[in-house]
Amino acid sequence: MYPWLMPYWTRFQQVFASRRLPHALLLVGPTGIGKSALATQWASLFLCEQPQQNTPCGHCHACLLAKQQSHPDWHIYGADDAKSIGVDTIRQLSAQLMNSPQLGRGKVAIILQAERMTEAAENALLKTLEEPPGNSLLLLLTDSAMKLLPTIVSRCQVWTLQAEEQQALAWLQQQAPAQTITPALLQINQGAPLRTLTYLNEGGEQQRQAVISALELYRQQPWTITALTKCWVSAMPSSFEWLSRLLLDALKLQQGVTMQQLQFADHASLLSFLATRPAEILLGSLQQLLLLKQSLQDMPSAVPSILFADWLDQLFTKE
Numbered sequence: 175m176y177p178w179l180m181p182y183w184t185r186f187q188q189v190f191a192s193r194r195l196p197h198a199l200l201l202v203g204p205t206g207i208g209k210s211a212l213a214t215q216w217a218s219l220f221l222c223e224q225p226q227q228n229t230p231c232g233h234c235h236a237c238l239l240a241k242q243q244s245h246p247d248w249h250i251y252g253a254d255d256a257k258s259i260g261v262d263t264i265r266q267l268s269a270q271l272m273n274s275p276q277l278g279r280g281k282v283a284i285i286l287q288a289e290r291m292t293e294a295a296e297n298a299l300l301k302t303l304e305e306p307p308g309n310s311l312l313l314l315l316t317d318s319a320m321k322l323l324p325t326i327v328s329r330c331q332v333w334t335l336q337a338e339e340q341q342a343l344a345w346l347q348q349q350a351p352a353q354t355i356t357p358a359l360l361q362i363n364q365g366a367p368l369r370t371l372t373y374l375n376e377g378g379e380q381q382r383q384a385v386i387s388a389l390e391l392y393r394q395q396p397w398t399i400t401a402l403t404k405c406w407v408s409a410m411p412s413s414f415e416w417l418s419r420l421l422l423d424a425l426k427l428q429q430g431v432t433m434q435q436l437q438f439a440d441h442a443s444l445l446s447f448l449a450t451r452p453a454e455i456l457l458g459s460l461q462q463l464l465l466l467k468q469s470l471q472d473m474p475s476a477v478p479s480i481l482f483a484d485w486l487d488q489l490f491t492k493e
């Protein structure tokens with residue numbers, strides 16, 4: 175179990191031991207915080223035939239099947255990368271929970287990235303949540319409860335996951351001893367340690383530095399726009415997020431937050447310059463960035479260089 179998940183694991187063990195486990199739990203947290211690792215541990219305990227001190231024993235029939243991911247009473251929905259989770263999937267889930275468990279302990283259903291449920295799927299799920307079948311555990315995982323129907327959220331017990339910063343940083347340093355781990359790295363990755371590790375391992379930090387440095391260079395030498403655009407495009411969609419965060423930092427700087435507290439403190443001169451721009455321009459650029467991201471997603475044939483040039487012009491030169 176990842177160290178920052180321990181408090182949630184302990185709390186679940188207590189609730190499980192007191193037999194006050196709700197039928198449905200909603201786990202909310204950014205991608206890469208470890209929601210599915212936690213859900214897996216919870217499901218293992220729920221299904222284990224002889225838990226030892228509220229921990230799955232690891233060797234009973236149920237535990238062995240769980241390890242092989244072939245437990246007949248444990249189903250995971252939304253494991254594919256499909257854009258949405260349809261009503262048929264949820265009907266399947268409801269039917270599974272209605273059936274008697276094959277091994278006797280109970281039934282578990284996990285919905286990954288539950289925010290992908292269509293409206294029809296959510297409505298179908300509501301019926302199951304209103305009359306939960308006995309001896310079942312439904313776990314919904316999402317990065318944002320706002321993306322679900324409020325009626326779904328209100329029928330689940332909501333657990334919001336966060337990684338304690340010092341613990342997360344210490345863990346990351348262990349995993350990537352050769353890297354310099356800073357709180358900013360974690361913040362840029364929504365405070366999610368697993369996501370941060372992938373980011374480090376896949377060269378995300380080098381890419382981010384390249385995009386911001388190219389932007390800095392463009393400020394002084396506008397004719398380097400082609401290099402900047404190339405860099406930007408190759409790091410999409412992350413580059414949109416980095417630029418949004420950079421603008422947010424500039425706004426914070428305007429409001430008196432000190433440089434050291436900002437995520438992009440390592441690009442102090444660019445930030446200081448941006449902070450001299452009117453707040454309306456920064457807010458407008460932030461909004462335009464979201465639209466830009468959306469339009470490039472919707473129209474893959476669009477020419478980014480024209481759109482980017484427009485955006486840069488607004489941010490750097492517009493009065």
Ligand SMILES: [Zn+2]
Nearest residue numbers: 222231234237
């Ligand atoms: Zn067991």
